[in-house]
Amino acid sequence: MRWGLIGASRIASSYVIDAIRAQAGSEIQSVLSSDEARGQAYAQDHQIPDSYTDLDALLADDSVDAVYISTTNEKHHPQAMAAIAAGKHVLCEKPLAMTLGEAVEMVRAAADKDVTFATNHHLRNAGSHLAIRDLIASGRIGKVLSARVFHAVNLPEHLRGWRINDASAGGGVIPDITVHDADTVRFHLAEDPVDVVAKAGVSGMGEGVEDSVMSVWSMPSGVMVQSHESFTHGYAGTGVEFHGTEGSIFARNVMTQEPVGEIRLVDASGESQVPYETHNLYHRAIGLFAGAAAGKGAPSADGVDGVKSLAVALAVREAARSGQATHVDYGGL
Structure with missing residues (x-):
């Protein structure tokens, strides 16, 4: 599985990057940041090949299978909807959205697109x-x-x-x-x-x-x-x-x-x-998510769990x- 990080965040650098790389065959291809210089520095610090400021450009990369969204809360819904529309599996930080309606829309869109959608309730x-x-x-x-x-x-x-x-x-x-x-x-x-x-x-x-x-x-x-x-x-x-x-x-x-x-x-x-x-909480969470994306089992917290919390x-x-x-x-x- 090849990942794109939507958000050059502390949670990603502290826990999720390591957890992704701990999975056999998983790697990180790209990172998105609204600040070009920060994104490039983040990519260099974490040995990530590509840095973007444009979400559509990151999602246009067919080699990216899944995205991890860890931006501020008001951005989760539009970014997840774009990723789902692009056919990417999505692991999104909590809360899924600012409103209940937005969160429900995300879950239903993922089901319609047949992609794995999960909430990072660690x-x-x-x-x-x-x-x-x-x-x-x-x-x-x-x-x-x-x-x-x-x-x-x-x-x-x-x-x-x-x-x-x-x-x-x-x-x-x-x-x-x-x-x-x-x-x-x-x-x-x-x-x-x-x-x-x-x-x-x-x-x-x-x-x-x-x-x-x-x-x-x-x-x-x-x-x-x-x-x-x-x-x-x-x-x-x-x-x-x-x-x-x-x-x-x-x-x-x-x-x-x-x-x-x-x-x-x-x-x-x-x-x-x-x-x-x-065990490492994030290693388990990412492992279950990757398994679900491969058609084996379910993520530890799916989209419905995210809606309900x-x-x-x-x-x-x-x-x-x-x-x-x-x-x-x-x-x-």
Whole structure:
């Protein structure tokens, strides 16, 4: 598989380029940047043959089989639609789009074109989260009653910029982090939130966008989910908990791009540490995507997963704005 990178991004240079090259027979042919000099420097630094400022030119290269989109959020929809129309497989960063309608359009266009379309929700590829899902699915904690996600972090200086000051580019903690937590909860519970209530605010970093939010989601099974995301908490740590009729799972420092953290299972027999695989999250994600593009299996998070995580995030934002319980609209998917 030969790839084009749409976006000369930090996420690509830190994780995805390595993950692509870790796959047998995969290589990176090109990169797109709106800044010609930056794109050329990025290509040189990462040994990428071609650098473009024009998307159509990159997509016109018939040797490129797939693209990875990691531009700012408002660009995802038009860039993905162009790539799909060109017959490329697409791995897109979250959130898929700025609106639910745009995200649904992307998924349906990919299905019509018969190309693989996936969302880069990295957390469901972590060994820790795979272990948590297996504990729940195997009944180790009985019937799940409630869940708690705490994903309040200190957003590093180099990642701020548009994320804290540009609503038109998709800034704010809800599209940046709540969307991940929505996918993670869906992954573990295998069901979709019905409605949400929320409060959001600016607590020291956001400039015109929210930098902290708390919400509660109701699930079809009756499970209640409490979620907290922030850009301003330097010492809170991250994690997820699931509480059931027969036990509880406590996972700490697992909401991360690295294969780290600890999982504890507490039940009538006492407390035990839960082992898990410490593989590279992105190697697994890219491997599954490449397999799906070759007709073998499915990506770890497909386009429908991306639509549904976006739908929950949009409902949280609307609930925070309106002060009322908000139904989650999944756009018919």
